[in-house]
Amino acid sequence: MLTGISAKFAGVPAIIGSLNINPNAHVTAKIAGVTLDLDVIWGTAMAGILVVGIGFYLRTKLTAGVPGKLQVAYEFIVESIQNQVRTSIGEQGAKVVPLAMTLFTFILFANWLDALPGGHEPGLFPSPTGDVNLDYAMAIFVIIGVHIASIRTKGLRGYLRHYAQPFKFLIPINMIEELVKPLTLALRLFGNIFSGALMLTLLSHLAPYVLWAPDIVWKLFDAGFVAPIQAFIFSLLTILYYQAAMAEEGAH
Numbered sequence: 001m002l003t004g005i006s007a008k009f010a011g012v013p014a015i016i017g018s019l020n021i022n023p024n025a026h027v028t029a030k031i032a033g034v035t036l037d038l039d040v041i042w043g044t045a046m047a048g049i050l051v052v053g054i055g056f057y058l059r060t061k062l063t064a065g066v067p068g069k070l071q072v073a074y075e076f077i078v079e080s081i082q083n084q085v086r087t088s089i090g091e092q093g094a095k096v097v098p099l100a101m102t103l104f105t106f107i108l109f110a111n112w113l114d115a116l117p118g119g120h121e122p123g124l125f126p127s128p129t130g131d132v133n134l135d136y137a138m139a140i141f142v143i144i145g146v147h148i149a150s151i152r153t154k155g156l157r158g159y160l161r162h163y164a165q166p167f168k169f170l171i172p173i174n175m176i177e178e179l180v181k182p183l184t185l186a187l188r189l190f191g192n193i194f195s196g197a198l199m200l201t202l203l204s205h206l207a208p209y210v211l212w213a214p215d216i217v218w219k220l221f222d223a224g225f226v227a228p229i230q231a232f233i234f235s236l237l238t239i240l241y242y243q244a245a246m247a248e249e250g251a252h
Contacts (some may be wrong), residue, residue, distance in 0.1 A: 043128040047110035051102065077104065084236065088243040092153075096242045099145070103138065104235040110134075111193055111227035115219045129230075130193040135186035142238050143182045150245035185237055192230050196222045 027039045058074055067075065081100050085093045107129055114127040128134045151159045163174045 037131060037133075039126055040128045040131045040134065043110065043113055043125050044134060046125060047106055047113065047128065050109045051105050054105075077101065081235065081239075084239055088239055089246055093239075093242060093246060096239060099142075100235040100239050103142070103238060104231045107138075107189070107231035107234055108228055111230060112223055114193070114196060115223035115227070127193050127196075129189055130196075132186060132190045132194075135190045136182065138189075138234075139182035139186035142185065142241065143178075146181075146241045146245045147178075149242055153246045181241065185234070188237075189230055189234050192226060196226055 027037070029036050029038055054070070054074075058071055061068060061071060063071070078097070078101055081104070082097055085096050085100065089096065110129045111127050113125045114130070147159075150162070154162065163171050163178075165174070
């Protein structure tokens with residue numbers, strides 16, 4: 001039986017190799033000698049417009065009476081983030097809530113673009129979080145804010161002193177840890193979203209062999225589970241980094 005199954009799927013690698021899939025393909029343009037990935041740029045812009053547009057829409061529909069479904073969902077996310085920040089950082093971390101909320105909703109909408117018909121194909125609306133450049137930009141922005149919050153909380157001396165905790169000989173390791181934080185934060189998001197886009201691309205190219213059902217199933221799984229989980233993890237790690245930065249000395 002196993003021999004029969006192996007023989008049946010023996011040609012699959014050859015089929016995949018013949019598809020000539022290039023998951024790194026983009027619609028590009030050169031401006032002043034710099035190559036820009038236009039599909040990533042307009043995907044980022046669309047996700048940003050959705051975040052801002054829904055925010056303004058909710059502002060006009062905001063009510064203290066019976067809220068709509070969208071307001072209920074939005075308030076649930078905000079309250080969840082507020083509770084997480086209050087538990088992790090305390091009341092002094094209230095300024096982190098808007099950042100974490102914005103990151104969550106932006107990444108969620110950006111991840112959902114892959115669920116659109118053909119969204120994983122270059123030229124349409126591929127998920128911009130599947131491009132490592134956007135993920136690096138968000139991670140660097142977060143980590144710079146974390147260091148600024150640490151300096152404001154502990155003072156410059158306290159900030160520099162934390163690199164020598166708990167022992168001075170760990171200074172190089174602590175510095176390396178701080179340097180790799182934006183890398184791990186970005187690559188965690190990139191790896192999961194890129195792999196999902198690659199899976200969708202593969203399934204779409206294999207359509208004559210596996211039909212359309214697996215593509216639909218994977219899109220539903222990606223949109224309903226992977227996309228919100230990755231947005232949640234990024235925003236949660238942002239809160240935890242701020243927690244470590246704003247903690248009093250000896251409270252880590």
